[in-house]
Amino acid sequence: MSRSDSPGVARLKALTRAQEKAQRPRLLAASVTAALVSAGAVLLLGLSGWFITAAALAGAAGPAVAHVFNYMVPSAMIRFFAIVRTASRYGERVTGHDAALKALAALRPQLFIGLARAPTTKALSLAGGEASARLVQDVDAIQDRFVRLSTPWGAGAGLIAGVGMAALAGWAPALVVAGAAALGVILAVVIGRRFAEPAGQRLQQASGALKTEFAALAAAAPELQAYGMKAWAADRLAEHGDAVEDAAERLARAGGLIMASQSLAMAVGVTGAALAAGAGAPALTALSMLAAVATVESAGTLLNALRQNGAVKAAVQRLGELLDEEAPASPISAVSPTLRLPSADLTVAPPQRLAIAGPSGAGKTTLIERLMSLRPASPGEILHGEVDAAALDAETLRPLFAYAPQQAVLLTGSVRENLRLAAPSAADDDLWAALEDAALADRVRAAPGGLDASVGENGARLSGGERRRLGLARAYLRPAPWLVLDEPTEGLDAATEAQVLERLAARLHHSGQGLIVVSHRPAPLALCDVALTVSGIAADGRIQISAKPRQAAA
Known part of the structure; x- marks a missing residue:
């Protein structure tokens, strides 16, 4: 060498x-x-x-x-x-x-x-x-x-x-x-x-x-x-x-x-x-x-x-x-799903539901990516129980979260293959249940091949709303304490949005998962009992946030 x-x-x-x-x-x-x-x-x-x-x-x-x-x-x-x-x-x-x-x-x-x-x-x-x-x-x-x-x-x-x-x-x-x-x-x-x-x-x-x-x-x-x-x-x-x-x-x-x-x-x-x-x-x-x-x-x-x-x-x-850099290994193999944000004096744990709001570009998506270790968090910015997220590697933190991003990336393959990214051993009944909760089951049943229907390159055969709901169904299949949704109903009409949110609320009640949702629309935020407002990113890179309780929708 x-x-x-x-x-x-x-x-x-x-x-x-x-x-x-x-x-x-x-x-x-x-x-x-x-x-x-x-x-x-x-x-x-x-x-x-x-x-x-x-x-x-x-x-x-x-x-x-x-x-x-x-x-x-x-x-x-x-x-x-x-x-x-x-x-x-x-x-x-x-x-x-x-x-x-x-x-x-x-x-x-x-x-x-x-x-x-x-x-x-x-x-x-x-x-x-x-x-x-x-x-x-x-x-x-x-x-x-x-x-x-x-x-x-x-x-x-x-x-x-x-x-x-x-x-x-x-x-x-x-x-x-x-x-x-x-x-x-x-x-x-x-x-x-x-x-x-x-x-x-x-x-x-x-x-x-x-x-x-x-x-x-x-x-x-x-x-x-x-x-x-x-x-x-x-x-x-x-x-x-x-x-x-x-x-x-x-x-x-x-x-x-x-x-x-x-x-x-x-x-x-x-x-x-x-x-x-x-x-x-x-x-x-x-x-x-x-x-x-x-x-x-x-x-x-x-x-x-x-x-x-x-x-x-x-x-x-x-x-x-x-291969120049390798993420540092965590000294522990598992952490608490309880999230603490000291700057907002906020502590949440499943099955609580956290709404994240704020103007465009303020750093909402950056915040949830730091929560999940998709981006590095600043020391002391986010705690998992009593453990600083900055000291933990992604392999330790990511099992805590099921994530539906704002722009879900789909494989060039079938509906089944895209869903099983989140749960490789999931049975067909589980896949259909997730599609039902995402209000997409009828569309998939009508497609030639059903679960084996091709979605095209990055979902080219689906509409924007269908791609979003397929990403949502995929997140539903991952058994994690927290369900993290970034603009889950963007691009959906009012009726479809209401249907998706109604089924989401029922799914959360049944699973006991916690919810973290980012949205500019009031309907998804209404599901939550705690609101977090993101106002921007400071010069030192920390996200400026404030929290307050709110009344969740029934």
């Missing part, structure tokens, strides 16, 4: 090393087969060159020499090495990719868990497209790294086989072949670090930015259409596309330079091997020359890895940023 690595990068490297250890048998098999591929390819090319040259010389020497020339053994060896190379290539691809896919199958969930356990501000700072680009594109770059772990073995086996073949023509050609291979690697490393790595990093970052921008503009497609901003959006995407194209072009040029350096090394090796062989047997001279070609070529996969190093480094850095 580099001393300059951030904590997140260090954690990611530790996770990667753990997966390398877990996949060691498959990676070892991939490395052995990669070595067989390179050795087989070098021996095949060298033996073929020797055989063709020797056979031609035997034929030119006359029928007597041609008659006694042994072509059976070299032919059999050529076929053998061809089979070894082909079978080993198949084995390398299967075992290498199997190891990479299994490693990533374990790595992706760990990355997601790491992000989920980080402070909420970390997750909130990532746009959807950015998070997707990191967890898909950047993890794919890590996959390429796993696949390429066998390349040093292949390059080493190719070098040994090539030098060994050249040694048949003498030690001088063998040394020339080894020197040519070393020259090719050195040139490729220099070019890779100077040109390929920066271009690869730039390409990885530019591709991520393009995906993030595309996701954001795609989400705003109706607004862009309505305001005639399609050309503006296309120009923004074109700018990001140009950045990707420029980075890809730089990486391609760097790849071309690496290939040119290998051609140079190959030319040096072939010429040097021919001169070093001197007046030796022509067939052995040809063998040493082809050994130089094959040995330099055997490092091709290793040199290709140099082109990808920049992308891998950028991916590691970007993924490491997701």
